[in-house]
Amino acid sequence: xxxxxxKVAEHLLAAATDPGTHPSAGLGEAVLAGTAARRRRRRTLVxxxxxxxxxxxxxxxxxxxxxxxxxxxxxxxAKPVTSVTPSAVQTRGALIPRSxxxxxxxxxxxxxxxxxxxxxxxxxxxxxxxxxxxxxWLAGPEAGPPRRVADTPASALPYLxxxxxxATSRVWPEGETLRCQSPGRTDVRxxxxxxxxxxxxxxxxGLIVWGDAERRTIVTAAGCDALPHSRSLPGxxxxxxxxxxxxxxxxxxxxxxxxxxxxRRPLVAETSDEAVFGAGPGTLAWADxxxxxxxxxxxxxxxxxxxRRLPFAGRPGYTxxxxxxxxxxxxxxxxxxxxxxxxxxxDLRTGAQVTFPGAAWAAGDLLLRDLGDGYLLERR
Numbered sequence: 001x002x003x004x005x006x007k008v009a010e011h012l013l014a015a016a017t018d019p020g021t022h023p024s025a026g027l028g029e030a031v032l033a034g035t036a037a038r039r040r041r042r043r044t045l046v047x048x049x050x051x052x053x054x055x056x057x058x059x060x061x062x063x064x065x066x067x068x069x070x071x072x073x074x075x076x077x078a079k080p081v082t083s084v085t086p087s088a089v090q091t092r093g094a095l096i097p098r099s100x101x102x103x104x105x106x107x108x109x110x111x112x113x114x115x116x117x118x119x120x121x122x123x124x125x126x127x128x129x130x131x132x133x134x135x136x137w138l139a140g141p142e143a144g145p146p147r148r149v150a151d152t153p154a155s156a157l158p159y160l161x162x163x164x165x166x167a168t169s170r171v172w173p174e175g176e177t178l179r180c181q182s183p184g185r186t187d188v189r190x191x192x193x194x195x196x197x198x199x200x201x202x203x204x205x206g207l208i209v210w211g212d213a214e215r216r217t218i219v220t221a222a223g224c225d226a227l228p229h230s231r232s233l234p235g236x237x238x239x240x241x242x243x244x245x246x247x248x249x250x251x252x253x254x255x256x257x258x259x260x261x262x263x264r265r266p267l268v269a270e271t272s273d274e275a276v277f278g279a280g281p282g283t284l285a286w287a288d289x290x291x292x293x294x295x296x297x298x299x300x301x302x303x304x305x306x307x308r309r310l311p312f313a314g315r316p317g318y319t320x321x322x323x324x325x326x327x328x329x330x331x332x333x334x335x336x337x338x339x340x341x342x343x344x345x346x347d348l349r350t351g352a353q354v355t356f357p358g359a360a361w362a363a364g365d366l367l368l369r370d371l372g373d374g375y376l377l378e379r380r
Contacts, residue, residue: 093378094143095371104133106146107339108375109163111323112203113364115141115377116183118165118172120152122339129337132157136172136181138165140377141366150181150188159197166203168223173197180208180224193219193228202240207259209245211237218245220259233257234264238286241279241324248275254284256297267295268303280324280362283348287322287331290314292346294329306346307331307353325362328380332359343369347380 096117098106104121107130111117117140122130134154139146152160152174159173170181171191178191178201191208195201201210208221213236221228234257235249245257246267254269254277267284275288282298292307312318312333318341323330327348334341343360345367346353358370367380 093376094141096139096143096375096377097145098374100137100146105130106137106139108139108359108361108368108370109160110165111140111361111363111366111368111377112165112167113325113366114167115366116165116167116170117146117368117375117377118163118170119146120160120163120172130339132160136163136170138170139375140368143377149186150179152179162200164201164203164208166205168206169203169208171201171203171208178208178210180221182224189224191221191224191228193221193230199237204240204259205243207243209237209240209259211245211247213237218247218257218259231262238275238277239279239284242281244279246277246279246284248277256284267297269293269295276320276322278322278324278329280329281326283324283329285322285324285329285331287320292322292329292331292344294346294348306351307344310344311342311355321361323360323362325367325380326365328362328367330360330362330367332361334359341370345380 100106100121104123106119107122108117108119110119116138119137121133121135121137123133124130134152134157135148136150136152137146138149149170152172156174159175163172165171168182170183171178173179173195176195176197178195179188180191181188195210196212199211199213201208206222208223209218211218211233216233216235217230218233218237219228219230233245233247234255235247237245238248238254239246243259245259247255247257248271249255251272252268252270254267256265256267269286271286271288275286277284277286279285282296284295284297286293287310290308290310290313291305292310293303293305295303306329310331317335317337318333319336320331320333323332329346329348330343332341332343341359343356343358344353345356345360356369358372360370361368362380365379367378369376
């Protein structure tokens, strides 16, 4: 979310609470959708002039496509090269219902390797648009409904586009600050370092990590109460895992920076500015221009394109993410307004692929899938 989007959202929230003002339903979404469309057209034009080709944003996948307002799921023509049907995959696991008090719905936003699922409540309007509501909710690793763990002010809702969770910390945005809660505690702390409101942040082991692309720095904090420390970073932060940060330094290069001793390792990664990255133990992966690439960081160090056609690639309104577990890489696309989407799961051991409707995340040996009326948390 950029500055214009923040301002639009903040003004509409203020207007909605003014007794004399009643913005029409969907006004904010229409303004932001138009702005995003114009921004995409500008990026495409600039890319075409500079490179002679129009680079298409790579966004995750589902063979089923997003549901329309009538609930139908039209088929998507783009399918992974190799796939198996969902019925061939074990579906035992912990079921997390999405229903919350007051008719609201739980929307998962982050999965931790311990099975913690962090998210927020949403209300769905008559046009099927999910409207963020106040509060932070936690579910997993056992089956059962989510539980409310913290409040969020109405002014923070435009910033709640991402969250992070791990064994030691739960982190979410509040304006241009990061709020943090330690498991087993009810109090919430503000991390003592600024955050741009646009950069991703991560919980990696005992560390909370985020970057500042403008200053080319990375900030780390050893828990909610710790004093953050900054250090230089050779480019924008794109992924964090296993005490390593990954910075995109050039269109053909990503640099691995060890967060313990500062050692650096260059990696070849031919990517556009629209690429999305994910990292796990011994693995870096990225989705770009309709392809999913996996770079193994141990053993042979092999790099391979594991999928060359991704459903939902380049579709307006969809945001792509890549998450990496011990055994799987997940490429997921979710519509920014409706929450519809799909995911491609690639088994790193066998190369087998499976597509699912709804979003999905990987962390550790766990996979979280959106089933529509609930989430399934299973081991992979």
